[in-house]
Amino acid sequence: AQSVTQPDIHITVSEGASLELRCNYSYGATPYLFWYVQSPGQGLQLLLKYFSGDTLVQGIKGFEAEFKRSQSSFNLRKPSVHWSDAAEYFCAVGAQGAGSYQLTFGKGTKLSVIP
Amino acid sequence: EPEVTQTPSHQVTQMGQEVILRCVPISNHLYFYWYRQILGQKVEFLVSFYNNEISEKSEIFDDQFSVERPDGSNFTLKIRSTKLEDSAMYFCASNGGFSGANVLTFGAGSRLTVL
Numbered sequence: 001a002q003s004v005t006q007p008d009i010h011i012t013v014s015e016g017a018s019l020e021l022r023c024n025y026s027y028g029a030t031p032y033l034f035w036y037v038q039s040p041g042q043g044l045q046l047l048l049k050y051f052s053g054d055t056l057v058q059g060i061k062g063f064e065a066e067f068k069r070s071q072s073s074f075n076l077r078k079p080s081v082h083w084s085d086a087a088e089y090f091c092a093v094g095a096q097g098a099g100s101y102q103l104t105f106g107k108g109t110k111l112s113v114i115p
Numbered sequence: 116e117p118e119v120t121q122t123p124s125h126q127v128t129q130m131g132q133e134v135i136l137r138c139v140p141i142s143n144h145l146y147f148y149w150y151r152q153i154l155g156q157k158v159e160f161l162v163s164f165y166n167n168e169i170s171e172k173s174e175i176f177d178d179q180f181s182v183e184r185p186d187g188s189n190f191t192l193k194i195r196s197t198k199l200e201d202s203a204m205y206f207c208a209s210n211g212g213f214s215g216a217n218v219l220t221f222g223a224g225s226r227l228t229v230l
Contacts, residue, residue, distance in 0.1 A: 101217055105158040
């Protein structure tokens with residue numbers, strides 16, 4: 001069965017600083033990997049996804065993530081954080097089930113941004 | 116951009132009462148899901164639904180839960196006799212269609228509080 005680990009529960013960065021959120025996954029085959037963001041009172045919004053091909057993927061809001069098979073990682077990065085990026089970030093791995101498509105999520109990393 | 120819509124956004128109920136959470140998936144999507152997130156824990160898969168029947172379900176989805184697509188647009192989750200431990204955020208999601216089949220679009224969630 002697949003699993004996702006997000007080692008950092010809470011990260012605080014200053015506005016304008018760079019950001020890296022860690023994600024490690026366990027999955028037997030080539031994974032489909034996702035990052036979702038949840039702002040307070042909002043749903044889960046897809047930031048970016050990796051299915052195949054180029055291991056560096058670009059997403060919305062200036063985020064990118066790099067798939068490293070050898071490290072089973074899919075870390076999320078942003079070169080310069082904005083105050084509006086404060087939210088909770090979830091890494092997920094996808095698997096095709098018997099007929100549907102399931103996501104297994106990590107516990108999430110809460111990002112706080114200091115002005 | 117198409118959205119998944121969930122109602123209510125917050126419901127408070129007494130233990131033992133029945134609750135129905137409603138969702139309107141994206142119109143051309145074929146698969147529908149419920150996930151839940153207990154406060155401070157992971158987002159967990161509950162059930163998937165396709166072609167008017169349950170496609171897969173997790174061990175969490177026991178006999179007190181049921182799902183239904185009563186008409187062409189709504190997708191509901193019913194909890195027959197709520198328990199304290201059912202307090203959580205419940206997310207509806209959908210996917211499938213002509214593109215992005217492996218990407219789930221989530222609603223904003225329905226927060227259920229059982230007293």
